[in-house]
Structure formats: C-alpha cells, structure tokens
Amino acid sequence: MKLASILNVFVIGTLFAIAAPKPxxxxxxxxxxxxxxxxxxxxxxxWVNYLGEREKANGSGSIIAREGNTYTVLTANHVVCGDQNPVCENSxxxxxxxxxxxxxxxxxxxxxxLPDVDLAVLEFTSNRNYKLATLGNYPxxxxxxVFASGWPAPNRYFPKREYFFSVGKVLPKDIMNLLKIFPIELGYDLVYTSLTYGGVSGGPVFDSKGQVIAVHGMNEKEEIQESGEEKTLFLPIGFSASIPIKMFFELAPQAGIEVNWQESKTPPDVQKANVEVGISFVQQFEELTSLESGSSTSIDWANYANRMWRRGMITEALRGYDRALEMNPNFYQAWYGKALTYTYWRKYDEALQAYDRALEMIPDYAENKQNIVAxxxxxxxxxxxxANSN
Structure with a gap:
C-alpha cells in the first residue's frame, strides 16, 4: 500500500482526485x-475452581468510550469469561x-x-475523567x-505486578503463515514480535501514533526450570498474536455494542516511526549487553536472544541462542528459537535444520512439541x- 497514493476516479464524466488519508x-x-x-x-x-478453591489471575484492557459516568473497556473474552459460548455464562x-x-x-x-472472536466489552462507573483510546482502523x-501494553502477572522478570510496555513489529504477510500457530477462528489474524507475558491478554496494541490497532490475546511460551532453580520460569520463544481492531468494528453491531468510540482511519508516518523506534532499540540493546558480566543462565541468554530477533537484530539473536547452547547443549528451546529466527530472516534451509535439531532433543511430554512439529x-x-511452482 502506498500511503500517499492518489486515486483518480471518474464519476458521471467528472474527474475527482481522491487522496488516501495523509499519514x-x-x-x-x-x-x-x-x-x-x-x-x-x-x-x-x-473464581472458584473445580476443587472449590478460589484462584486469582489478571488480564488487561483499554478504555474506549464514555457516556456520562459509564466507561466501556475493550478486552479479550477469555479474560472476563471462562468459555467461548455465545453468552458469558462463567464470568x-x-x-x-x-x-x-x-x-x-x-x-x-x-x-x-462479540460473536465468534475472542473479544468482549464491559463497563465500570466513575465520576473521574479518564482518557479514551483512539482506535486505528486502517490497513x-x-x-x-507496534507496542503491546498491559499488566503481566508476577513472574521472575516481574516480581510484583507492574505496568508493561513492549515494542515489536508486524510480521510480513509472506512469512506470517509460516509462523502462525494461533486459532484463526477466534480472530487471531495479526502476529507480531512484541515480547508479552501472561496477564497482558486483552491489553491494547498501539501503533506509533498511540492509536489502538489490535487487542492482544496470546503468546507462545514454555514453563521450564533452570538447574538449581526452585521456581518455574517462563521462556517466551515464539510470537505474540492479537485480534485486529477492524474485527471489533465489523462485529460490534452484532453484539449490540452502541457506544461513541474515537475512530481514526489515518496511519502514522511509518518512516519517522522507524527512526524514532530504531533509536530506542539501540538504547535497549546497550542495556542488555550487561549479560556478558554476571551469573547469566541459559534461560537468560535465550530470553536475550528472543528480544534481539524481535527487534530485527538477527546476528545478535543467533549469538544469544549459541551462548545458551554452550551452557546447556540439550536446550531444545534454543534450537527452536533459532528455527524461528532463520524463518523470519527467510533462511529456510537453516530453519529446517534447526527445527530438526530441536525435535531430536525435545521430550514427548513437552508442551511445545506439537507447535514445533506443526x-x-x-x-x-x-x-x-x-519448488513445484518453479
């Protein structure tokens, strides 16, 4: 798509110049x-689990509308309901x-x-003035x-619950299907590289103008234990998935959602965004090089590599996975990460070899085995x- 393109349209013999929205x-x-x-x-x-015990968790959302003192929040359905039935029966x-x-x-x-997809809205009441999100409805x-926003559940990297903001990129369409493992039937049509954790589900995904362009809902992670560690650690190797905001606009009327939201059909200036975010990436990269000193583990190096390829720093990502494998030669997750990295880099032969190495090492009970095989x-x-087309 050319953002500044001009379409010339003939209507009843008159020439009109219709400009695409200016970035x-x-x-x-x-x-x-x-x-x-x-x-x-x-x-x-x-909620109360099947044993009668109370459990706690959290998700995220964004404020999208206000009428009087009533605010509307957009989130993922699985954050507020325990099922995908047409009516929220197990809220x-x-x-x-x-x-x-x-x-x-x-x-x-x-x-x-909302019908068929993993989206829902809910309301709260307040006499305070809260900022409303602008919804970016454009290709x-x-x-x-893009930027994921939310509240991760406490984990090793977030010992206490605190706000989280993560930059990433939308995957190119020509390789997105090679890396998509999320349920498309629930609307997960946007795959992107932002690092996300449990608890961010339902949170907004922003563009570089601060407009909400999707609702985050899933990420690929594995729970593992480093040798000598008592706590379970999370290793988010794969991609994040979200539901494009266009699906909300398409389906909201069917769900009887009638609120005055703020919509924008104008994209941001992508070239300027690349410069601004690129500077931010370099600054974060400098902070992460502290891994070279200190007692870093194979999981630390794998997570470092995850951050690097998500930022387009492919060579540095591969170095991180190799460091992880030096510490733990049977660390199949590092080979899996290398396979994803090579696929993203369009080095398909190397990616296939990395998948094979991961499958040589992975135990049958591992939760990620099905994903790697697929x-x-x-x-x-x-x-x-x-090959056949050639």
Missing amino acids: IAALTPEEVQEIAEEVTVLIPAE NDLKIVTHDGKSYEVDNRTIKK LIDEQY LRQKLVDFLESR
Missing part, C-alpha cells in the same frame, strides 16, 4: 507509552483498576461478547512498529510448493 506524524516510543499507560487498565479476576469476579490506582467493581451483566503495513511441516509444505 500523521509518528510519536516517540516514550510519547506512545504515556498515552498507553493512561488508557490501559488492569482487570483482576477471582469471573472482576474489577477494573485504572492508571491512577483506583479500583472499580464490575457488574458482570454489562459484559458483552496495517508489513514490519510496522511449524516445521508448514515450512516443508511451503518449500515443496515453491
């Missing part, structure tokens, strides 16, 4: 984060916590599920920078199709 100036990552923090909410949840005990730390009770009767561009088969089918 709006991109913001710095810090400016996008400032907007994101104000409109992103924490959604704590409690949890929910609250909304805004950026200022204020907590609001949720009347579960306000929950509205996204390959390699466009992605390897996608790559094989793609290479065979390409």
Whole structure:
C-alpha cells in the first residue's frame, strides 16, 4: 500500500482526485507509552475452581468510550469469561483498576461478547475523567512498529505486578503463515514480535501514533526450570498474536455494542516511526549487553536472544541462542528459537535444520512439541510448493 497514493476516479464524466488519508506524524516510543499507560487498565479476576478453591489471575484492557459516568473497556473474552459460548455464562469476579490506582467493581451483566472472536466489552462507573483510546482502523503495513501494553502477572522478570510496555513489529504477510500457530477462528489474524507475558491478554496494541490497532490475546511460551532453580520460569520463544481492531468494528453491531468510540482511519508516518523506534532499540540493546558480566543462565541468554530477533537484530539473536547452547547443549528451546529466527530472516534451509535439531532433543511430554512439529511441516509444505511452482 502506498500511503500517499492518489486515486483518480471518474464519476458521471467528472474527474475527482481522491487522496488516501495523509499519514500523521509518528510519536516517540516514550510519547506512545504515556498515552498507553493512561488508557490501559488492569482487570483482576477471582473464581472458584473445580476443587472449590478460589484462584486469582489478571488480564488487561483499554478504555474506549464514555457516556456520562459509564466507561466501556475493550478486552479479550477469555479474560472476563471462562468459555467461548455465545453468552458469558462463567464470568469471573472482576474489577477494573485504572492508571491512577483506583479500583472499580464490575457488574458482570454489562459484559458483552462479540460473536465468534475472542473479544468482549464491559463497563465500570466513575465520576473521574479518564482518557479514551483512539482506535486505528486502517490497513496495517508489513514490519510496522507496534507496542503491546498491559499488566503481566508476577513472574521472575516481574516480581510484583507492574505496568508493561513492549515494542515489536508486524510480521510480513509472506512469512506470517509460516509462523502462525494461533486459532484463526477466534480472530487471531495479526502476529507480531512484541515480547508479552501472561496477564497482558486483552491489553491494547498501539501503533506509533498511540492509536489502538489490535487487542492482544496470546503468546507462545514454555514453563521450564533452570538447574538449581526452585521456581518455574517462563521462556517466551515464539510470537505474540492479537485480534485486529477492524474485527471489533465489523462485529460490534452484532453484539449490540452502541457506544461513541474515537475512530481514526489515518496511519502514522511509518518512516519517522522507524527512526524514532530504531533509536530506542539501540538504547535497549546497550542495556542488555550487561549479560556478558554476571551469573547469566541459559534461560537468560535465550530470553536475550528472543528480544534481539524481535527487534530485527538477527546476528545478535543467533549469538544469544549459541551462548545458551554452550551452557546447556540439550536446550531444545534454543534450537527452536533459532528455527524461528532463520524463518523470519527467510533462511529456510537453516530453519529446517534447526527445527530438526530441536525435535531430536525435545521430550514427548513437552508442551511445545506439537507447535514445533506443526511449524516445521508448514515450512516443508511451503518449500515443496515453491519448488513445484518453479
């Protein structure tokens, strides 16, 4: 898509020049984060499990509309409901916590599920003035920078619950299918490279103008234990997946959602965004080089590599995986990471070899084995199709 293209259209003998929306100036990552923090909410949840015990978790969401003192929050359906049925029958005990730390009770009767996809809205009431998100409803561009926003559940890297903001890129369409393992039937049509964790589900994904262009819902991770560690650690190797905001616009009327949201059909200036975000990447890269000193583990190096390839630093990512393998030669997750990295780099033969090495080492009970087998088969089918077409 050429953002500044001009379409000449003849209508009843008259020539009209119709210009595509002119790109709006991109913001710095810090400016996008400032907007994101104000409109992103924490959604704590409690429920009773099948043993009769109370459990706790959390998701995220964004404030998209206000009528009087009633605010509407957009989130993922699985954050607020325990199923994908047409009506939310197993809703949890929910609250909304805004950026200022204020907590609001949720009347579960306000929950509205969108048909067929993993999206829902819910309401809370407040007389405070909260910023509303602008929804960016326009065609996204390959390699466009995006930012995930939300509240991860506590883990090794987030010992306490705190706000999280992660930069990434939209995967190019020509390789997205080679790396897509998420349920398309639930609307997960946008795959991107932002690093995300459990608890960010339902959170907004922003463009470089601070407009919400998707709702985050899934990421690929594995729970593992480093030798000598008592706690379970998370290793997010694969990609993140979200539901494009266009699906919300298409399906909201069917769910009876009638609110006055702020819509924009104008994309940001992608070239300026590349410069601004590129500077931010270099700064973060400098911080991560501290791994060279200290007691870093194979998991630390694998997570470092994950961050690097998500930022397009392919050579550095491969170095990180190799360091992880030096510490743990049977670390199949590092080979899996290398396979994803090579696929992203379009070095398909190397990717296939890395998949094979991962499958040589992975135990049958590993939760990621099915994903690795499926992605390897996608790559094989793609290479065979390409060979036959030539």
